[in-house]
Amino acid sequence: AxxxxxxxxxxxxxxxxxxxxxxxxxxxxxxxxxxxxxxxxxxxxxxIKIPDDFSSQIPPINNxxxxxxxxxxxxxxxxxxxxxxxxxxxxxxxxxxxxxxxxxxxxxxxxxxxxxxxxxxxxxxxxxxxxxxxxxxxxxxxxxxxxxxxxxxxxxxxxxxxxxxxxxxxxxxNNILSPHQFGFLEGKSTEDAMYEVVKEITDNLDSSRKCAAVFLDLAKAFDTVPxxxxxxxxxxxxxxxxxxxxxxxxxxxxxxxxxxxxxxxxxxxxxIGVPQGTVLGPILFIIYLNSLLFLNTSGKILSYADDTVVIFSGDTWDTVKEQMERGITAIKIWLDGHQLSLNAGKTKYIAFSITSKNRPNYDRINIERFSMVINEVYSIKYLGIVIDKNIKWEQHINKLTVNTRKLIFRFYQEIF
Structure with missing residues (x-):
């Protein structure tokens, strides 16, 4: 592709x-x-209007x-x-x-x-x-x-x-970068990011906790860094x-x-912005995004550059919903304060469960402060992998099968 x-x-x-x-x-x-x-x-x-209650303070390091x-x-x-x-x-x-x-x-x-x-x-x-x-x-x-x-x-x-x-x-x-940032760093990869996301979800499911993940979409993130x-x-x-x-x-x-x-x-x-395609651009961006990954929310924030997932869990679906709404509000305040644009239309969440039973009785969350609605989806493509609500990988396997058949057909045409 x-x-x-x-x-x-x-x-x-x-x-x-x-x-x-x-x-x-x-x-x-x-x-x-x-x-x-x-x-x-x-x-x-x-x-982007910078919120009145936004604080840009990052504790300075001595070195x-x-x-x-x-x-x-x-x-x-x-x-x-x-x-x-x-x-x-x-x-x-x-x-x-x-x-x-x-x-x-x-x-x-x-x-x-x-x-x-x-x-x-x-x-x-x-x-x-x-x-x-x-x-x-x-x-x-x-x-x-x-x-x-x-x-x-x-x-x-x-x-x-x-x-x-x-x-x-x-x-x-100086241990400055969050261990939950996997983008553009030696020894880290999309596979590592994907492993941590799936592990966090499955660990919660194995512990019989309700779990949902919000997949953030930042619009032209590299281009808007002041x-x-x-x-x-x-x-x-x-x-x-x-x-x-x-x-x-x-x-x-x-x-x-x-x-x-x-x-x-x-x-x-x-x-404005950090130049894409340069050597320094990507590392400057993840430095700029770094304090987001330390933000005090109820969720766990994992990133590969600007591809960011926030995983929430709780004993009940109502608890998870409250955490998502409170957590995404805090993240939106941080993003607005840093003049990064959250694309609400493309930001989605998945509520995970091993079976179709005991699903949440809601299919959207409301971020009332920003008049924003985030809708639920049953599957999403993240870092090239299709994640589904049951973590069964059926859709991803089907996608791989279709792509493999296309490749075989092309090879067949070229050979014969």
């Missing part, structure tokens, strides 16, 4: 304007796409991150880690060229990155990106149904890899002084272009 989506991205599509009319030239279309991607996060964030200088050996390792066939950024310098000339360029790259670490100033060339719109689903003429993926230059990737190594090491050594709030979070977590200056430089004055049908748009400044 991923390969099919990739074929339908910026290479050959025709986006319509706001009136539904197609563009007659690629330049206008690419400029429209770029304006949309650069401004959608600002529009969404501005529509601070200091950046050790990079060595030539480290730079060689990072050069070798570049994917040979990855698309280049604005400078058009390929990873293959960098790999083949690493002996000649390792010394100046080492010097430049150490200079960035020392001054806290990121070169503008490292902050320019080409956006490739990747189709998600729905109407393929609507730009809102595309995900912006950034292509940065390969020297910028090397810099970001070096910085990420030091940042992640600091976060781990830079000032992210920098405040980083400061609380020990990113201070010259290192905070570096991250401030990294996030500000970012310029992006959109390429559609091999046509490059005019540049747009990106004033």
């Amino acid at each position: 991923t390969n099919e989506k990739s074929k339908n991205n910026a290479c050959s599509f025709n986006i319509a304007n706001e009136d539904g009319q197609p563009y007659d030239n690629n330049k206008d279309m690419s400029n429209y796409c770029n304006e949309y991607f650069a401004n959608i996060g600002i529009k969404m964030a501005n529509n 601070s991150l200091f950046l050790t200088p990079v060595t030539e050996n480290e730079i060689i390792l990072q050069i070798n880690s570049l994917k040979k066939n990855s698309a280049p950024g604005m400078d058009a310098i390929t990873a293959e060229l960098i790999k083949s000339s690493h002996k000649q360029i390792v010394q100046p790259i080492t010097h430049i990155i150490n200079l960035i670490f020392a001054t806290g100033i990121v070169p503008s060339q490292f902050k320019s990106s080409i956006i490739t719109p990747v189709f998600k689903n729905g109407d393929n003429t609507r730009i809102s149904n595309y995900r912006p993926i950034s292509l940065i230059n390969n020297f910028g990737k090397i810099f970001e890899k070096c910085l990420k190594t030091r940042l992640v090491s600091f976060l781990k050594n 830079h000032d709030k992210l920098l405040n979070v980083l400061h609380s977590y020990g990113i201070r002084g010259n290192v905070l200056k570096l991250f401030t430089s990294y996030l500000t004055d970012r310029m992006q272009y959109v390429r559609v049908n091999n046509c490059l748009s005019d540049p747009q400044e990106v004033k």
